[in-house]
Amino acid sequence: MSKFSHVPQPAKDPVMHSCVLFAQDNNPNKVNLGVGAYKDENGKPWILPSVRKAEETISSDLAKYSKExxxxxxxxxxxxxxxxxxxxxxxxxxxxxxxxxxxxxxxxxxxxxxxxxxxxxxxxxxxxxxxxxxxxxxxxxxxxxxxxxxxxxxxxxxxxxxxxxxxxxxxxxxxxxxxxxxxxxxxxxxxxxxxxxxxxxxxxxxxxxxxxxxxxxxxxxxxxxxxxxxxxxxxxxxxxxxxxxxxxxxxxxxxxxxxxxxxxxxxxxxxxxxxxxxxxxxxxxxxxxxxxxxxxxxxxxxxxxxxxxxDPELKKQYFEDVKTMSSRIKKMRQMLYDELVRIGTPGDWTPIKTCIGMFTFTGLTPAQVEYIKVKFSVYLLVQGGRMSMCGLTEKNVAYVANAMKQTVENVK
Ligand SMILES: Cc1ncc(COP(=O)(O)O)c(C=O)c1O
Structure with missing residues (x-):
């Protein structure tokens, strides 16, 4: 018997666990709104153009940028x-x-x-x-x-x-x-x-x-x-x-x-x-x-x-890149809000428009968060029904809005 057999199973980190479940989910419409990591308009991770350029400089001058x-x-x-x-x-x-x-x-x-x-x-x-x-x-x-x-x-x-x-x-x-x-x-x-x-x-x-x-x-x-x-x-x-x-x-x-x-x-x-x-x-x-x-x-x-x-040029480019990310998130906030209202989703969804940064507290209950995950493969965090706006795209926003509507109507 192992000397370590007394080691208990650790508590699961909610964000990490949600990512594991998301990866295992075979639903082609699945949407990960649990993790706080920016995705581009196709739902893909984005390497900032300024970061790519900086990496080219670094890799072409390893005498200066050593691994010491x-x-x-x-x-x-x-x-x-x-x-x-x-x-x-x-x-x-x-x-x-x-x-x-x-x-x-x-x-x-x-x-x-x-x-x-x-x-x-x-x-x-x-x-x-x-x-x-x-x-x-x-x-x-x-x-x-x-x-x-x-x-x-x-x-x-x-x-x-x-x-x-x-x-x-x-x-x-x-x-x-x-x-x-x-x-x-x-x-x-x-x-x-x-x-x-x-x-x-x-x-x-x-x-x-x-x-x-x-x-x-x-x-x-x-x-x-x-x-x-x-x-x-x-x-x-x-x-x-x-x-x-x-x-x-x-x-x-x-x-x-x-x-x-x-x-x-x-x-x-x-x-x-x-x-x-x-x-x-x-x-x-x-x-x-x-x-x-x-x-x-x-x-x-x-x-x-x-x-x-x-590097002034790269820095300028970088500030543009940051604007690209924050503007896309703001646009997604507006689109989700408009769609929820258009389809008549019960509730006040104003915070989706007015919140700032990556996250919104949707106010969905733990039971609703579970329902929207199981029924629609839309992953949120249990805490306040936290939604990361980064996972929304023009392609999935209507799907998410509809899933939210069904959820609040079916799970009180
Ligand atoms: C409020 C807050 N603080 C700190 C962090 C630290 O993140 P990292 O260690 O990845 O820089 C995060 C990441 O999600 C965060 O949301």
Whole structure:
């Protein structure tokens, strides 16, 4: 008998499991709206033209783009590009040398590094997540913080209304102990697709300043939500300008289509102007965490990011590519909404039009999510009936709308 026979079957990850079931499904009309990965108008994965060009440059000059280990924090040009994309080239926090940056493993690795940083250096403070959030936040938190529980702050209304309960949220920020850490989705909240307005972000910033709270920004969708890095980076840029201290987990999975390359960065922004020694210390602490965890971050994705970021022509092309993705998603939102209304689907489907980013909370119940999967091979996530808009195409949108109509009519 194996020495490992006591090992139990692990709990299934809902997104991964849904992908497995989807792959096994023989229905030619099947549609995967569970996973958050962009697909083109034919439902196929899309390699951004700017990424293809960058890869040509990299593969034609392997003397420059070697496969050697990178510096522990990552290539300086990569780190510069990460900061410029995130904050904008002229940002005051860059000029005042208030940012420490380390390459990391996409958004998840950056969240992990950020959490380890808090655990090792700031653990006596309370840690808050939105009352509804990306499921992995809790998993990573449990891994790093072990038995230190996290708190929650209000996000949506509790009565099922698909809107932010802003009064409740502010109340929670105000009532929290001074100096608490709050995980904030910088834009394109996953899974709801509902974000704060700019005015609301300013109010939140004022509370954070007054209460000396620390922001832990999860930035997995910059550019992807509105098509503009500036718009989608608004919350982070404004908080940093105003001296709110923060950690930012930056992912290039969605906005560069580099899902499997696992490239991203973790930034710590402090409030001591021109204290580059502090920035160096903070970067060093992150390097130590990485050294103890995966040792070195991979180079290929980093080369792609820095090649695009430091070549004005490629960068221009890249911003066009981002617009292509976000516009296609917006178009699909409108098409699905129009079709649901045209065929008389019971319910209010406005959030499909008004939500932002990859996801929409459709409000379909777990029973309805099961029904639409079994009967129509349309895969959604159970949590809020979350739908990834990326899997919709002009060819399947009518099929999906009809499946949704049948579902809400047949499963109350
Ligand atoms: C809210 C949020 N944060 C972070 C991530 C991190 O993704 P990755 O580790 O692939 O960059 C995701 C991916 O789905 C996400 O939705």
């Amino acid at each position: 280990y990178p510096p522990q924090a990552g290539y300086p040009l990569f780190l510069k590009t990460c900061q410029e994309l995130l904050f904008g080239e002229e940002h005051i926090a860059i000029q005042e040398k208030r940012i420490a940056t380390c390459q990391s493993l996409s958004g998840s690795g950056s969240l992990h590094v950020g959490l380890c940083f808090f655990k090792e250096n700031y653990s006596e403070h309370d840690f808050y997540y939105p009352s509804i959030t990306w499921a992995n936040h809790h998993l990573i938190h449990e891994k790093v913080y072990k038995d230190i529980p996290f708190c929650e702050y209000t996000y949506l209304y509790e009565d099922g209304k698909l809107a932010i309960d802003f009064q409740g949220m502010k109340r929670d920020f105000v009532n929290a102990r001074d100096g608490s850490v709050f995980l904030l989705h910088a834009c394109a909240h996953n899974p709801t697709g509902i974000d704060l307005t700019k005015q609301q972000w300013v109010e939140v910033k004022d509370i954070f300043k007054a209460k000396k709270h620390v922001a832990f920004f999860d930035l997995a969708y910059q550019g992807f939500a509105t098509g503009s890095f500036e718009e989608d980076g608004y919350s982070v840029r404004m908080f940093a300008e105003e001296g709110v201290e923060m950690v930012v987990a930056q992912s290039f999975a969605k906005n560069f289509g580099l899902y499997g390359e696992r490239v991203g960065a973790c930034h710590i922004v402090h409030s001591d102007r021109h204290n580059s020694q502090l920035s160096a210390n903070l970067q060093g602490v992150m390097c130590t965490i990485i050294r103890k965890t995966w040792s070195m971050s991979p180079v290929h994705g980093a080369y792609i990011i820095q090649t695009i970021g430091q």
